[in-house]
Amino acid sequence: MKFSKVCTLAGGVAIAASTLLIVPTESAQAATCNEANKFCGWKDAGYSNTRLIFDSSPAGSRSIFASQQDQMSSAKNFTNNKWCGVDQEAFAPDHTVISFGPGAQVPDLSVYGGYVNDNIDYFDVVTSGGTCPHSF
Ligand SMILES: [Ca+2]
Secondary structure, three states, X not given: OEEEEEEXXXXXXXXXXXXEOOOOOOOOOOOOOOOOOOEEEEEEXXXXXXXXXXXXXXXXXXEEOOOOOOOOOEEEEOOOEEEEEEEEEOOEEEEEEEEXXXXXXXXXXXXXXXXXXOOOOEEEXXXXXXXXXXXX
16 A cells, blocks of 8 residues: 655645555464474464474484573474473483373463473483483
């Protein structure tokens, strides 16, 4: 949409000044996660804000956030594996704080407490029936 405005300058000369209506760019929406074989985690509850992880690492591997540890607040697991969320501390052994089985969708990690919400540093990926390598 375009608006026009006519300005009259001293001396009676008229010029038309047009102004483009600025339409807000598409708001930053949280990236979705409906792909099979992906594990996704978001910064905020309700699968919103930045998608911090979008991964399909195989069982037996470790999936590490790209410098965004201690931020994840919601997650969906569309893989066939179990994803063990691990908290890493300087003066204690790494320990699993929650695990996400195949198909798990958790809209708000804060319901499990502050040691889960905003506290996962990486994931151990194991088979669906596997045991998380770091103790709970
Ligand atoms: Ca942590």
